[in-house]
Every structure is written in structure tokens, then in C-alpha cells.
Amino acid sequence: MTTIITSPRENALAALFGGTFDPIHYGHIKPVIALAGLVGLQRVTLLPNNVPPHRPQPEATALQRLTMVQLAIDDVGSSLLDIDDRELRRANPSWTVETFETLRRERGANAPLGFIIGQDSLLSLPQWHRGLELLDICHLLVCARPGYGATMATPALQSWLEARLTRDARQLHRQPAGLIYLAQTPLLDISASSIRERRHAGRRCDDMISPSVQRYIDEQGLYR
Known part of the structure; x- marks a missing residue:
């Protein structure tokens, strides 16, 4: 399978949403669709990670996750x-900031560029590889997450956040970049880890994932 990507109109805000997607579920899709309506996005590009450097390795293969x-x-x-x-075509770890540096070079210095993350990722951003540098390259479009507040770990980081909101x-x-938008998206208590746990226990996940994804998981015998 190859890249499936088309270009929105020139100078429109281009937004990307990265994730391991092991598997992709409604907790990914529904908030992103809601965010698109709030922000006026014409297109959201899903960016599957290959080798996440800060998380356990995926159970599904790169091709299965892409499918x-x-x-x-x-x-x-x-x-x-x-x-x-x-990122799936890389053999090395996926550093988000390096991917966005490449995207910035491709799209030019003045094109608005956004990175969609969850509130949990915003709070942990200082621990990411060059995480705070992302604001030099793109905007952060933040989806709400159940159980996570809006306060950063230190007063200095909170001031950093408030200056960019x-x-x-x-x-x-x-x-082109530099702003943080906190979106009031639906709070869905769904995670890929909970789906894998349910599958390991022999339980179905129809209420968490779309029908075609559920059928594919069954056909491939994933997460057993």
C-alpha cells in the first residue's frame, strides 16, 4: 500500500494527526472529525508511526496498521x-519534530501547518524529543481527553502555554505556526490498549472500532 494523500487548496491550514493506531478506533476518529468542524479544516492527514521511541512496540505490523x-x-x-x-517507510524511530521539519520544507515557510494531539500529549510535550520546538514549525490543535486537566507541570511551562493560546x-x-488551540471535542474513554486487552480476553470491541476494522482484526487474528 502506498501513500494516499491529496492536497487541500493552497494556503489552507493543513493538519496532521499522528499515532501508532494499533488499532485505530473511535477515540481517534470522532474527536478529529469534531475538531475539523470547530477549526474549519478541509483535510486531516493521518500519520501512522513506525517505531515509536517512547512506547512499547506495536502488536500489529506496519502494513496491518496502515490497512x-x-x-x-x-x-x-x-x-x-x-x-x-x-513514517512507516522509515527503519529508524519516528521523531515528530523531524517529520514536521520535513513537512515545513515541503510546504514552504508561510503555509499554515497544524499538528493534532490529545490533551495528554500536550501535558507531556516537554518530555518529547525537542517537543517544545514544534511550535516553531506548526500550530498545536489539542483534542480534549477524559481525565486530563489543562495545567502544565510547572509555572514556567504554564506561562509558555498561556502565551501561545x-x-x-x-x-x-x-x-504558519506558533499557536495552541484547545478544542472542546467529545470525551471518549477509548484507548488502543483497552481494545487489545479486551481482544486478549476474547471480547469484541464493536462499540470502539468501525465495522471494517473489526472485520479485518478478526480476519487477521490480531490481538489474541
Whole structure:
């Protein structure tokens, strides 16, 4: 399977959403669709990770995870979502900041660029490899997550956050990078780890994942 990605209109805010997607589930898809409506996104590109450096290695193969992402997109039945598989074609760990440096070079200095993350990832961003440098390259579009607050770990980091917050989504379209938008997206208590645990216990997950993804998991015998 190859990259499935098309370009939104010139100078539109381009947003990418990365994840291991082992497997992709409604907790990924539904908040991102809601975010797109809040921010006015024409396109959201899903960016599956290959070798996440800070997490256990995926149970599904890169090809299986990519296939599940495409099946989930097909189930949505909308042109909103597409895929960029560049990280799956790497043999080395996926450092987000390096991927976005490449995207910035491709799209030019003035193109608005956004990275969609969850509130949990925002709070841990200082521990990421060059995590705070992401704001020099893109905006952060933050989806709400159940159980996570909005306060950073230290007063200095909280000041860093507050200096970059915007409530005006239009600003995300007017400048290339540097802003943080906290979106009031649906709070769905779903995680890939809980899906894998349910599968390991022989339980189905139809309420957590789309029908085509569930069928593929069954056909492939994943997470048993």
C-alpha cells in the first residue's frame, strides 16, 4: 500500500494527526472529525508511526496498521481524511519534530501547518524529543481527553502555554505556526490498549472500532 494523500487548496491550514493506531478506533476518529468542524479544516492527514521511541512496540505490523487506518477512513465515507505513510517507510524511530521539519520544507515557510494531539500529549510535550520546538514549525490543535486537566507541570511551562493560546480558530489559518488551540471535542474513554486487552480476553470491541476494522482484526487474528 502506498501513500494516499491529496492536497487541500493552497494556503489552507493543513493538519496532521499522528499515532501508532494499533488499532485505530473511535477515540481517534470522532474527536478529529469534531475538531475539523470547530477549526474549519478541509483535510486531516493521518500519520501512522513506525517505531515509536517512547512506547512499547506495536502488536500489529506496519502494513496491518496502515490497512486498518484506510478501512477506518473508508467507513467514515468522507473526503475529510487521508493518509501519509512516510513514517512507516522509515527503519529508524519516528521523531515528530523531524517529520514536521520535513513537512515545513515541503510546504514552504508561510503555509499554515497544524499538528493534532490529545490533551495528554500536550501535558507531556516537554518530555518529547525537542517537543517544545514544534511550535516553531506548526500550530498545536489539542483534542480534549477524559481525565486530563489543562495545567502544565510547572509555572514556567504554564506561562509558555498561556502565551501561545488562542481561542480564535481564524488565527490558525492566518499564520504558519506558533499557536495552541484547545478544542472542546467529545470525551471518549477509548484507548488502543483497552481494545487489545479486551481482544486478549476474547471480547469484541464493536462499540470502539468501525465495522471494517473489526472485520479485518478478526480476519487477521490480531490481538489474541
